[in-house]
Amino acid sequence: MAKRKAFITGITGQDGSYLAEILLEKDYEVYGMIRRSSSFNTARIDHIFGDIELLFGDLTDGSVLNRLMRTIRPDEVYNLGAQSQVHVSFQVPEFTADVTGMGTLRLLDAIREEDLKCRFYEAGSSEMFGQVAETPQTETTPFHPRSPYGVAKVFGYWITRNYREAYGMFAVNGILFNHESPRRGPTFVTRKTTRAIGAILRGEQNELRLGNLDSKRDWGFARDYMQGAWQMLQADEPDDYVLATGETHSVREFLDEAFGYAGLDWNDYVKIDERYFRPAEVDFLLGDASKAKEKLGWEPTVRFPELVRMMVDHDRERRHTEEHYV
Ligand code: NAP
Numbered sequence: 001m002a003k004r005k006a007f008i009t010g011i012t013g014q015d016g017s018y019l020a021e022i023l024l025e026k027d028y029e030v031y032g033m034i035r036r037s038s039s040f041n042t043a044r045i046d047h048i049f050g051d052i053e054l055l056f057g058d059l060t061d062g063s064v065l066n067r068l069m070r071t072i073r074p075d076e077v078y079n080l081g082a083q084s085q086v087h088v089s090f091q092v093p094e095f096t097a098d099v100t101g102m103g104t105l106r107l108l109d110a111i112r113e114e115d116l117k118c119r120f121y122e123a124g125s126s127e128m129f130g131q132v133a134e135t136p137q138t139e140t141t142p143f144h145p146r147s148p149y150g151v152a153k154v155f156g157y158w159i160t161r162n163y164r165e166a167y168g169m170f171a172v173n174g175i176l177f178n179h180e181s182p183r184r185g186p187t188f189v190t191r192k193t194t195r196a197i198g199a200i201l202r203g204e205q206n207e208l209r210l211g212n213l214d215s216k217r218d219w220g221f222a223r224d225y226m227q228g229a230w231q232m233l234q235a236d237e238p239d240d241y242v243l244a245t246g247e248t249h250s251v252r253e254f255l256d257e258a259f260g261y262a263g264l265d266w267n268d269y270v271k272i273d274e275r276y277f278r279p280a281e282v283d284f285l286l287g288d289a290s291k292a293k294e295k296l297g298w299e300p301t302v303r304f305p306e307l308v309r310m311m312v313d314h315d316r317e318r319r320h321t322e323e324h325y326v
Pocket residue numbers: 009010011012013014015016034035037041057058059060079080081082083084085099123124125126175176177178179180185
């Protein structure tokens with residue numbers, strides 16, 4: 001039997017690298033879209049370079065997306081590519097809307113144009129809940145995004161649903177709460193913290209500048225969430241699912257756990273810096289993944305303390321060059 005083909009946008013990112021590994025384990029042919037960069041941007045996937053096919057493209061370039069869909073004819077498409085930094089989205093709102101919102105439409109439309117019968121996964125976000133209308137947040141909680149990024153993701157969510165309803169596409173939204181790992185981008189608060197701890201322990205850094213320590217997030221392990229994304233595309237019917245741990249912690253609690261595990265007191269190192277505050281904040285997120293548990297049999301395998309330790313251990317053992325993602 002021919003191997004199933006999967007196409008991943010954002011394959012060089014945290015989630016894309018885990019998803020590519022998961023799909024290779026399941027014997028898929030994996031195709032990934034990468035962007036041209038003036039420096040290397042494939043550190044997270046270098047260890048599987050020989051097993052996957054990488055093709056240049058961009059979510060802002062519809063003609064390339066059309067060509068890739070026509071030539072690859074994938075069975076499954078995972079749209080993970082995005083300008084994914086919430087804070088940065090306030091500085092480049094139009095670009096964020098173009099990549100993170102319109103990019104989803106371009107990819108869906110490339111699939112429709114080619115009349116592909118493939119299944120489509122959209123990387124939706126708990127940022128869509130924003131100023132939360134209820135707790136915990138589920139698939140039926142109304143959206144109230146608080147950033148250009150969140151607004152772009154709401155567009156991605158609805159255009160995915162629209163293509164499902166209008167054209168009968170097997171198109172699903174994962175509504176994923178924050179998920180982290182040793183491969184997490186270095187500007188997100190968890191990895192910024194664990195990298196700083198490694199540098200402090202090596203005597204290379206003596207302060208960590210952060211913004212709002214009071215916001216709370218439902219933090220899980222990225223690989224678990226990519227396993228869930230794959231499960232969504234194996235279901236009998238297309239639907240939308242929340243993935244979350246059902247536990248919430250403040251940034252301050254993350255600092256307690258991470259610095260405490262390293263034998264340090266964060267009060268000795270953390271400085272509050274106004275530059276890291278956002279024009280509008282998402283104060284509180286807590287997800288209820290009951291639907292994914294019941295319908296897909298999905299379960300998170302890594303809890304908060306284990307996740308923090310995994311990241312601290314990684315960053316204290318290795319120097320920060322992005323050669324060391326695996
Ligand atoms: P990430 O590490 O920031 O990776 C983003 C990926 O998108 C990278 O491969 C990046 O390529 C690519 N990309 C950026 N701009 C692009 C463009 N114009 N065209 C094509 N690709 C582009 O993000 P992640 O944490 O893996 O998240 C994956 C997806 O899930 C994103 O859509 C994110 O918004 C969403 N999400 C993430 C979380 C989370 O907690 N991690 C939660 C909910 C939703 P380069 O490497 O070249 O920059």
